[in-house]
Amino acid sequence: MLKIRNLTAAVALASISFIGTASAQTLSYADAVTKLADDCGTDIQKLCKGLNLGGGRIATCLQQNSAKVSPACKGTLSTVFQSIGQRQRAQMSYEQVCQRDMTKSCSGVKGDGFVLACLMTKKRVSAECKQVITDAGWR
Template sequence: MIKLISTAVFGIALFALSFSQPALSQDGSQGVLEACEPEIKEHCENVTPGEGRLFACLYSYEDRVSPQCANAFDDFADALDFLFANANEALAICAPDIQAQCSDTTVGGGRILTCLSENKGSVSAECQEQIEVFENRFGLN
């Protein structure tokens, strides 16, 4: 029983992280990298990508970025705010469905959300509502 609970909790945590790739890349991190490409080349070219270093570099030059780059940052921040404000509740609601329907799904790249979406008919009504909220927010439906 403890293993099942810890697996569910682990799945819940990874469910939140699973949104980062596709959900946020539409208007998020990839959008920031594309919108801020000139600034990255000018100010952050020598920064090793990963672990938020490019974002930290860009942030340090916030007074010198283009409106396009600044807007992309704002969109990304809004998506992250939504994710962190709503993920805990969604994960708590969907934990049994993640365990039942998606326990074999590799985490990351939105695969848990995709798995739940593909199995909407087999998940609880409450989880279906959460799936729809995230799909609508991130334009995944």
Template sequence: MSLRRALAATCLLTSLVIPLAGSAQPLTFAEAYDRLAKSCGSDIDKLCSKVSLGGGAVKTCLDRNQARLSVGCKAASAEVFQSLAKRANAQAAAVKVCERDLGQYCSGVQPHDGYRLQCLLTASKVVSSSCKQAIVDAGWN
């Protein structure tokens, strides 16, 4: 398993961690990948090289090996996984937060392929401030 694939899978499949309190903006997936690669690359190669990709297996491996992780990896992985959870939670919540705006401004738009999000972005001058913030928090704008 390549480090790049392991980190990409870790970043994309992480959703089972506690949100980061007090962080202004969660990391983007690219930022999370970069931070893990820089801080945990050698730890992942050494401790998790036989872990299969998917389902948060690399995160589970890092969690299981906390006592053996480098200090930098411990700090970075905690921050990264908390931030990614915050992003995932924001994405899940955005649809509910924007539900009224979707009904009011985007009722005829097909609910697939990002058309509804594009509609909300186009109507941003009239969309509620809570919906606008939910879109930002989700990383969609």
């Protein structure tokens, strides 16, 4: 089982460039790997047996064998990669989205972690800022 989790982790991390958008709350990386292990482990063992981890080899293998990949795995790959992409975009855009709230509510606070903690405790933070913090996985 550990081998399957390692393989699916490699798929998750190597395939981030294939990510689209999603509207639901994002999955944690640990939850994403678990979901991939549960839904794609059999496909990875059957179709990609013996491949070394890293370098996108497993993601490439699954793409090359997409006709043989189970529907459950295909759905999970899409969902997981969309969620990871959304999480990464939220983490990258957090400062821009929350800039007004940081200036208004946490202007004297120094340090990224302290500013984030300040925003999370304030009641009057914009819905957009709250959402980007949630999507980034920080709430």
